[in-house]
Amino acid sequence: xxxxxxxxxxxxxxxxxxxxxxxxxxxxxxxxxxxxxxxxxxxxxxxxxxxxxxxxxxxxxxxxxxxxxxxxxxxxxxxxxxxxxxxxxxxxxxxxxxxxxxxxxxxxxxxxxxxxxxxxxxxxxxxxxxxxxxxxxxxxxxxxxxxxxxxxxxxxxxxxxxxxxxxxxxxxxxxxxxxxxxxxxxxxxxxxxxxxxxxxxxxxxxxxxxxxxxxxxxxxxxxxxxxxxxxxxxxxxxxxxxxxxxxxxxxxxxxxxxxxxxxxxxxxxxxxxxxxxxxxxxxxxxxxxxxxxxxxxxxxxxxxxxxxxxxxxxxxxxxxxxxxxxxxxxxxxxxxxxxxxxxxxxxxxxxxxxxxxxxxxxxxxxxxxxxxxxxxxxxxxxxxxxxxxxxxxxxxxxxxxxxxxxxxxxxxxxxxxxxxxxxxxxxxxxxxxxxxxxxxxxxxxxxxxxxxxxxxxxxxxxxxxxxxxxxxxxxxxxxxxxxxxxxxxxxxxxxxxxxxxxxxxxxxxxxxxxxxxxxxxxxxxxxxxxxxxxxxxxxxxxxxxxxxxxxxxxxxxxxxxxxxxxxxxxxxxxxxxxxxxxxxxxxxxxxxxxxxxxxxxxxxxxxxxxxxxxxxxxxxxxxxxxxxxxxxxxxxxxxxxxxxxxxxxxxxxxxxxxxxxxxxxxxxxxxxxxxxxxxxxxxxxxxxxxxxxxxxxxxxxxxxxxxxx
Numbered sequence: 001x002x003x004x005x006x007x008x009x010x011x012x013x014x015x016x017x018x019x020x021x022x023x024x025x026x027x028x029x030x031x032x033x034x035x036x037x038x039x040x041x042x043x044x045x046x047x048x049x050x051x052x053x054x055x056x057x058x059x060x061x062x063x064x065x066x067x068x069x070x071x072x073x074x075x076x077x078x079x080x081x082x083x084x085x086x087x088x089x090x091x092x093x094x095x096x097x098x099x100x101x102x103x104x105x106x107x108x109x110x111x112x113x114x115x116x117x118x119x120x121x122x123x124x125x126x127x128x129x130x131x132x133x134x135x136x137x138x139x140x141x142x143x144x145x146x147x148x149x150x151x152x153x154x155x156x157x158x159x160x161x162x163x164x165x166x167x168x169x170x171x172x173x174x175x176x177x178x179x180x181x182x183x184x185x186x187x188x189x190x191x192x193x194x195x196x197x198x199x200x201x202x203x204x205x206x207x208x209x210x211x212x213x214x215x216x217x218x219x220x221x222x223x224x225x226x227x228x229x230x231x232x233x234x235x236x237x238x239x240x241x242x243x244x245x246x247x248x249x250x251x252x253x254x255x256x257x258x259x260x261x262x263x264x265x266x267x268x269x270x271x272x273x274x275x276x277x278x279x280x281x282x283x284x285x286x287x288x289x290x291x292x293x294x295x296x297x298x299x300x301x302x303x304x305x306x307x308x309x310x311x312x313x314x315x316x317x318x319x320x321x322x323x324x325x326x327x328x329x330x331x332x333x334x335x336x337x338x339x340x341x342x343x344x345x346x347x348x349x350x351x352x353x354x355x356x357x358x359x360x361x362x363x364x365x366x367x368x369x370x371x372x373x374x375x376x377x378x379x380x381x382x383x384x385x386x387x388x389x390x391x392x393x394x395x396x397x398x399x400x401x402x403x404x405x406x407x408x409x410x411x412x413x414x415x416x417x418x419x420x421x422x423x424x425x426x427x428x429x430x431x432x433x434x435x436x437x438x439x440x441x442x443x444x445x446x447x448x449x450x451x452x453x454x455x456x457x458x459x460x461x462x463x464x465x466x467x468x469x470x471x472x473x474x475x476x477x478x479x480x481x482x483x484x485x486x487x488x489x490x491x492x493x494x495x496x497x498x499x500x501x502x503x504x505x506x507x508x509x510x511x512x513x514x515x516x517x518x519x520x521x522x523x524x525x526x527x528x529x530x531x532x533x534x535x536x537x538x539x540x541x542x543x544x545x546x547x548x549x550x551x552x553x554x555x556x557x558x559x560x561x562x563x564x565x566x567x568x569x570x571x572x573x574x575x576x577x578x579x580x581x582x583x584x585x586x587x588x589x590x591x592x593x594x595x596x597x598x599x600x601x602x603x604x605x606x607x608x609x610x611x612x613x614x615x616x617x618x619x620x621x622x623x624x625x626x627x628x629x630x631x632x633x634x635x636x637x638x639x640x641x642x643x644x645x646x647x648x649x650x651x652x653x654x655x656x657x658x659x660x661x662x663x664x665x666x667x668x669x670x671x672x673x674x675x676x677x678x679x680x681x682x683x684x685x686x687x688x689x690x691x692x693x694x695x696x697x698x699x700x701x702x703x704x705x706x707x708x709x
Contacts, residue, residue: 045400369493476553564588645678
């Protein structure tokens with residue numbers, strides 16, 4: 001049967017939109033919103049492919065469509081279909097063909113009950129996926145109605161000279177011996193209903209419970225296979241599990257990372273760098289407590305670039321009261337000391353990418369609430385240059401083979417992301433899509449002001465204030481909803497947030513803060529809360545609320561706190577540390593008792609580092625109690641909504657249960673919403689909509705007066 005690919009033309013406006021005063025956002029719009037992402041530029045730089053996703057209410061799935069658009073924006077995007085069916089998982093082959101599979105709906109984790117409730121977290125529209133429907137195809141996009149052909153899997157781990165493929169190949173594992181049982185013993189063993197385990201890391205959010213014994217994972221060895229056919233050759237015999245495997249351009253040297261304590265459950269991970277030649281000579285390049293990752297050889301073969309950060313055991317064993325930087329290093333292949341390219345730079349570089357001429361290393365980094373592209377020359381003391389600029393976040397940056405062109409999405413507050421393209425130096429920037437054009441004509445999203453203020457100790461804090469729909473200063477004062485982000489070592493910034501726009505559409509100011517412990521402001525800012533989670537960051541939030549109250553028509557008697565994960569803890573902290581400041585609260589997956597959380601959560605390391613110990617160590621326990629909202633629960637006056645996944649292993653459900661009970665015991669209004677089968681992330685479209693409806697109703701009940709905004 002002949003396969004013909006059809007390009008359906010979808011005229012996605014390329015010009016800017018003149019947006020007038022449209023209607024307010026409604027909850028029903030959640031399903032009409034489209035997500036644009038996964039941009040990828042073809043190796044020759046002529047085309048950009050991207051995905052458009054849309055939530056489907058009827059079956060709780062996500063539909064994916066794939067488009068291509070010329071890099072120069074000379075034509076509108078074209079929808080790719082295979083015999084009338086949508087395609088997904090699109091990426092470019094080395095010969096500039098578009099490879100894809102027949103699309104299938106991404107099933108929500110709510111629709112299919114998954115192990116521990118947190119599976120299926122791979123988002124719709126991500127690359128490399130694809131559904132069934134007969135395997136993969138590839139097609140030329142230079143002309144409409146091109147005939148696709150079956151696509152074979154391209155060789156992975158290919159050497160530069162295309163002679164060898166490399167992989168970290170697992171060795172067969174010898175099953176442990178089984179005990180010999182008599183018939184009586186066997187019957188009773190078979191009758192057992194329950195679980196048995198004897199390893200420490202028995203839980204991990206979103207995974208089968210108990211998590212399989214990590215000590216039984218098979219070893220893997222660096223193995224090369226001739227591309228032209230022939231027997232595979234095992235180069236190592238280390239008994240480790242190599243990762244970050246990369247070829248040197250000469251085709252005779254391979255670098256990788258591996259952790260020699262990977263089976264020791266008492267040790268934290270600290271993978272080191274190794275090399276092995278194609279004749280089997282292994283060299284260990286590092287042997288310390290740092291974490292090494294993102295290995296990349298320079299195209300000229302002179303340097304190995306990598307990221308290096310503090311390992312957890314380095315912090316614990318060194319009894320440090322802070323974490324460390326994430327830095328970008330290069331190591332001369334011919335020998336010599338490693339060079340830290342970001343030693344005097346306060347921000348955190350992302351994965352390094354070499355320019356083809358080896359003159360620069362490119363990477364992204366967050367600066368405050370923005371994310372941009374940077375570059376640095378591979379020499380000590382070289383200045384770091386910012387390539388892209390503006391009050392925005394660039395995400396998913398992708399380059400052509402020659403690294404003269406790039407594509408990315410741009411995050412802003414007032415509208416969903418779109419696809420953009422530019423030259424490698426940031427010039428010639430152009431917007432390639434306007435997928436949300438019709439929506440932007442109909443709906444007016446609220447604008448957001450970027451704010452900076454001084455916290456109680458004089459530290460400058462950054463945040464964003466989103467206006468209520470139809471804002472009129474004379475109609476104030478308005479109620480305020482304060483959002484706190486998760487992490488805590490993450491940050492908010494420029495990007496569209498449906499929930500925040502939904503609250504704004506219903507008459508609320510919405511306030512986001514990058515309190516201390518947030519990323520994008522340097523190491524001193526990031527580690528400022530160690531030993532006292534909640535104290536300084538809580539002061540930052542309260543000072544921000546005061547700043548907004550002085551400069552905007554906000555009713556400080558109608559302020560709510562909301563957040564998830566660390567944001568849930570922050571909400572719990574704020575209503576207990578500042579009991580007179582909040583009229584309502586909604587805490588999602590928030591910790592209330594650090595001591596109980598230590599041994600019941602899957603990230604006990606956060607307590608051993610940022611609280612300087614374990615609950616059986618007196619000083620550490622004192623810190624945990626001092627920073628536990630439960631220990632201040634007697635002060636709570638705020639009606640609080642608790643939201644939690646029934647099978648959360650990151651912040652176990654009992655954390656919400658403890659504070660919920662303490663509040664109810666004192667007669668303060670409180671409500672629990674527990675989502676069946678959900679882990680730490682409450683996902684699924686039906687769940688998301690239900691949650692927003694419940695949260696808005698809770699805030700309206702305690703913050704909106706009859707006839708008020």
